[in-house]
Amino acid sequence: MATHTMIAHSSSSALAASSPLKETLPLFTTRSLTFPRKSSFSRLRLRFFAEKLSQLDSSNGCASLQDSGEHLTEEHDTKEESSTLSITVVGASGDLAKKKIFPALFALFYEGCLPQDFSVFGYARTKLTHEELRVMISRTLTCRIDQRENCVDKMDQFLKRCFYHSGQYNSEDDFAELNTKLKEKEVYLSNRLYYLSIPPNIFVDVVRCASLRASSVNGWTRVIVEKPFGRDSESSGGLTRCLKQYLTEEQIFRIDHYLGKELVENLSVLRFSNLVFEPLWSRNYIRNVQLIFSEDFGTEGRGGYFDQYGIIRDIMQNHLLQILALFAMETPVSLDAEDIRSEKVKVLRSMKPLLLQDMIVGQYKGHSKGGKAYPGYTDDPTVPKNSLTPTFAAAAMFINNARWDGVPFLMKAGKALHTRGAEIRVQFRHVPGNLYKKNFATDLDKATNELVIRVQPDEGIYLRINNKVPGLGMRLDRSDLNLLYRSRYPREIPDAYERLLLDAIEGERRLFIRSDELDAAWDLFTPALKELEQKKIVPELYPYGSRGPVGAHYLASKYNVRWGDLEDA
Ligand SMILES: NC(=O)C1=CN([C@@H]2O[C@H](COP(=O)(O)OP(=O)(O)OC[C@H]3O[C@@H](n4cnc5c(N)ncnc54)[C@H](OP(=O)(O)O)[C@@H]3O)[C@@H](O)[C@H]2O)C=CC1
Numbered sequence: 001m002a003t004h005t006m007i008a009h010s011s012s013s014a015l016a017a018s019s020p021l022k023e024t025l026p027l028f029t030t031r032s033l034t035f036p037r038k039s040s041f042s043r044l045r046l047r048f049f050a051e052k053l054s055q056l057d058s059s060n061g062c063a064s065l066q067d068s069g070e071h072l073t074e075e076h077d078t079k080e081e082s083s084t085l086s087i088t089v090v091g092a093s094g095d096l097a098k099k100k101i102f103p104a105l106f107a108l109f110y111e112g113c114l115p116q117d118f119s120v121f122g123y124a125r126t127k128l129t130h131e132e133l134r135v136m137i138s139r140t141l142t143c144r145i146d147q148r149e150n151c152v153d154k155m156d157q158f159l160k161r162c163f164y165h166s167g168q169y170n171s172e173d174d175f176a177e178l179n180t181k182l183k184e185k186e187v188y189l190s191n192r193l194y195y196l197s198i199p200p201n202i203f204v205d206v207v208r209c210a211s212l213r214a215s216s217v218n219g220w221t222r223v224i225v226e227k228p229f230g231r232d233s234e235s236s237g238g239l240t241r242c243l244k245q246y247l248t249e250e251q252i253f254r255i256d257h258y259l260g261k262e263l264v265e266n267l268s269v270l271r272f273s274n275l276v277f278e279p280l281w282s283r284n285y286i287r288n289v290q291l292i293f294s295e296d297f298g299t300e301g302r303g304g305y306f307d308q309y310g311i312i313r314d315i316m317q318n319h320l321l322q323i324l325a326l327f328a329m330e331t332p333v334s335l336d337a338e339d340i341r342s343e344k345v346k347v348l349r350s351m352k353p354l355l356l357q358d359m360i361v362g363q364y365k366g367h368s369k370g371g372k373a374y375p376g377y378t379d380d381p382t383v384p385k386n387s388l389t390p391t392f393a394a395a396a397m398f399i400n401n402a403r404w405d406g407v408p409f410l411m412k413a414g415k416a417l418h419t420r421g422a423e424i425r426v427q428f429r430h431v432p433g434n435l436y437k438k439n440f441a442t443d444l445d446k447a448t449n450e451l452v453i454r455v456q457p458d459e460g461i462y463l464r465i466n467n468k469v470p471g472l473g474m475r476l477d478r479s480d481l482n483l484l485y486r487s488r489y490p491r492e493i494p495d496a497y498e499r500l501l502l503d504a505i506e507g508e509r510r511l512f513i514r515s516d517e518l519d520a521a522w523d524l525f526t527p528a529l530k531e532l533e534q535k536k537i538v539p540e541l542y543p544y545g546s547r548g549p550v551g552a553h554y555l556a557s558k559y560n561v562r563w564g565d566l567e568d569a
């Protein structure tokens, strides 16, 4: 078993433990007290909606899984305590399952966020016994920081709830066997969550088999779908249509794990609950916005997948665009999922599709540093030697609405760069008639206020301001008003997958992508992606571990922008 550090009890757990409400809210109590959500914790008082299999659509051989809309009776409500949650991780033998999903489920278990009765099933083709799955999972479970008691016990308790079923992804019989095993663990009411941690070409097979043969008959069935959701507008639309032959939109939880990151969640709080920011949040005060993602490692081990997609589809069309939408949307009517997602769709639909002349692409090449050789992208044996797939891209995008007209939203994403990080940088306009202009010589950019939201690592928010250096003279410098999370909130921040899994369990859709959002996102990128591929644009090579191609600077300067991350260098 791995070395364990302890998962921190959040203040919410402490509050829950001492609250009399715990008696009346036996499920998921800890979170309800801290983060009341309309859709979840009033559940014991609300009627419970079942999502269940309905009839096969025999015309095309596909089954339909539709929300029956059936209300369960009061009797069912009172039996919620005796319901079971079955979580099936499809693709359990894979990288994501091991690295993220099982550890996140354990963290939720540790925090008391899973219901009393739950079981976790791994499903994949690899032949494993229950015990072998447990050993595999135990290698990646970690406990966190401050509270060390019980961790190993908790791990053992969790592992005892983990089971394995080996099967093919397109075999209804294998899913029928899974159904039998799930039923053995389930009590009266069962809710089933499937996590599709598999390559996208088998999503539909799995959804078909699971919905036909292993859906809950008396509770809900939900499916978390991992990206990529298609390669372009057409394939994404096709995937959505296929999934919807078996599932309703309400059952599909399209995950973008960046939406589960703490600082991305905080964007709306920052904007909508601080008077100081919201009035500045427009073209009147903001000169440009930069969304920057970088990784200091290449595609190691994932070249086969990556070469089909490239950095624009892997990072920009989803993670960075989702952040942009949250950043730029209008105030939603409420914090309800549909209100927020509707505002995000509106902003995405107000954007101009990306033009080829507003983007540049790069690919990393091999490089030696300090006696160590770093491989180029095409040195990966799973990548074709003549691949033109971009591992780096920069793009300038625009929103055609009253708030953002003319403001460049610059995105930059790359693998095998000099550092790992993700941040949002907001550069404000110059101060008109600045009295201290001469202190900045001719470079007014040096006096630009900048708000930086550092999503990772070392989460933080800082505001660059001009300040007088103490002393008898009048010398100015740029200093940071700095909210460094590790100093202000010393507790470990939960992983994005924990938040998202819990939301899916609770039926909270706010942080998942609705199908119209997805369509709008693909419409922005598809024309440029097609042109890039048709014209066989050759990416600019950059050395592994560098800052990426210089083309990114030319693109920024075309819009009179300087990348903010260079100032930090
Ligand atoms: N890994 C990551 O960091 C991230 C992954 N994702 C997405 O999550 C999903 C899972 O990712 P990851 O775990 O890395 O994927 P893997 O390539 O590790 O695949 C997961 C499992 O699926 C099965 N599998 C793999 N290839 C095939 C195939 N061609 N046909 C049938 N089954 C196959 C294998 O299980 P078996 O052979 O036992 O059946 C494998 O263990 C993907 O959609 C990926 O794009 C998203 C974000 C990050």
Ligand SMILES: O=C1O[C@H](COP(=O)(O)O)[C@@H](O)[C@H](O)[C@H]1O
Residues within 6 Å of the ligand: 257, 295, 314
């Ligand atoms: O979705 C993806 O994200 C990871 C980066 O995620 P992070 O949470 O570690 O920042 C990226 O490596 C991968 O290529 C991509 O598919």
